Amino acid sequence: MTQPFSLIQHELEEVETEIRRNISSEVSLIPEIGEHLLFSGGKRFRPALLILCSRLLSTKSSKESISLAGMIELIHTATLLHDDVVDSADLRRGVESANTRWGNGASILVGDFLFSQASSIMVSVGDMRIIGTIALTTKKMSEGEMFQLSLEGTLNISEDEYLTLINNKTAVLIASACKIGAILENAKSDIEEKLRTFGEKLGMAFQIVDDVLDFSSDSKEIGKPVGKDLTEQKATLPLIFALLKMDKQERSKTEKIFLTDTKSKEDINYIVDLVTKYGGIEYSMNKAKEFIESAKEKLNDFPDSDEKQALLHLSDFVIERKT
């Protein structure tokens, strides 16, 4: 079996160097906060996808794919910094979030700094289509997060609305990572669209699994407490599905707990148990698996290669991950 990350280990090491170069600043707090988040065990999922999609279409990796892989991780990190302020999150990857340690102001500004550096990398590569892709991507991400914010504190969200939401807030960036790999290799538009859709479906599955883990994972493993979404009054797919199955009394109690600002462990467990009992976890995991299958199908027409195998394994990893 081809380990997806070992195939591009050399490139990923260069990506680390690229990232490090782009968080340097005379204002010493910037690299300090940048390092805290950028070198705290991120999986480099998006950079790996960009490099693998680029290599899928050529035989070797280009200097540009390294730079742009770094760029996409900077964008991702900038959005994490901002989202953690928006959500008043205490933890990120099991350690204190930047906003907890350094305050909201520093997190916002370092996020802005990283967005700017991402732009500079794109300018140095010099492809206007890539800059346009990222502009549209970050627009959709902020729209997704705003939509989520407007839904906070309501259980009145349909599965379709949920899917639109996670498409914007998560899938679009992963889709763009794959699309940029294709743009770099001057792929024809149908090939570019296949890889973009591959990334999009992968991204949908990625977020659904994330939301499932919030109901089922151990906080030590995932690096954030179980029921964090519930605490933040965010209704995700497992709950949206289970709500339809609950009787009137269960639904009413769930709503009451959901809307309470401080929830006890028993409160959280009450909802988690109901969601499990009514198959919300199972339903969501099946949905995620469907997205993964349909992502993998997009790769059918590509000839077999180590890169293709690596992309297929990465797809499985999205479903199998426990953190």
Added chain:
Amino acid sequence: MTQPFSLIQHELEEVETEIRRNISSEVSLIPEIGEHLLFSGGKRFRPALLILCSRLLSTKSSKESISLAGMIELIHTATLLHDDVVDSADLRRGVESANTRWGNGASILVGDFLFSQASSIMVSVGDMRIIGTIALTTKKMSEGEMFQLSLEGTLNISEDEYLTLINNKTAVLIASACKIGAILENAKSDIEEKLRTFGEKLGMAFQIVDDVLDFSSDSKEIGKPVGKDLTEQKATLPLIFALLKMDKQERSKTEKIFLTDTKSKEDINYIVDLVTKYGGIEYSMNKAKEFIESAKEKLNDFPDSDEKQALLHLSDFVIERKT
């Protein structure tokens, strides 16, 4: 006398349309917050500079200069949204700030949305140099704001540090507005550099006057309370200068007040009076005037025109404004 804004009134109206087009979104809170800030009496100082610098070098204004003037106002507005969260500001232009009305999260995300839209406008214009200029500009702005954040709560800042700070946080964007006007007209590098420097010096004066108004203005006029910088524990030029003249006792009392979290009106007045008595206001206004004189000199070699006169009047306006 040529009124600087009436000369380009037609263009500025088109800029309003361009801005309005770029804050539309299916997520209705985005245009709502965007309008709140973008149509609340901003002076369109940066768009006007960009258009005037472009017209200075050609005979008519281009479609691109309208788009980019809108772009520069979107960037400016995005940074205001973020800065108001960083500073926990209650007021902006005399009305409730967006973070007060809609919360920190919405302000951060709408700021990110506007940055993305600004990128899209630049992509549609298609000049890589302009995108590079803005990337470097927003990088420096975030560095300036971070530097300011790291200085909060200390009076230990030199005039040189202050000048570096305001260069990054304010002058660089105004300089870029002028530079982009020149880039649009394919100006030679010495012309481009002259207009960039003109904008930079104008921007330095602009921020110094802003800081002076914080000591001397009526809150109804400027739209924010007097002593706001003091409240936020920011030492600006009038205070930095006056501190050097104070005796030990005055300095000690000033420090004590400055570092207190809640300051009474008497406390604020004590410092304002000392700053005035020791000539901090006068010194700062003279410094601003020097910057304006040196900005105007940069226009010496341009043949006389309505646009040149308008730029000279805009320069005077920076010094004369009371809000």
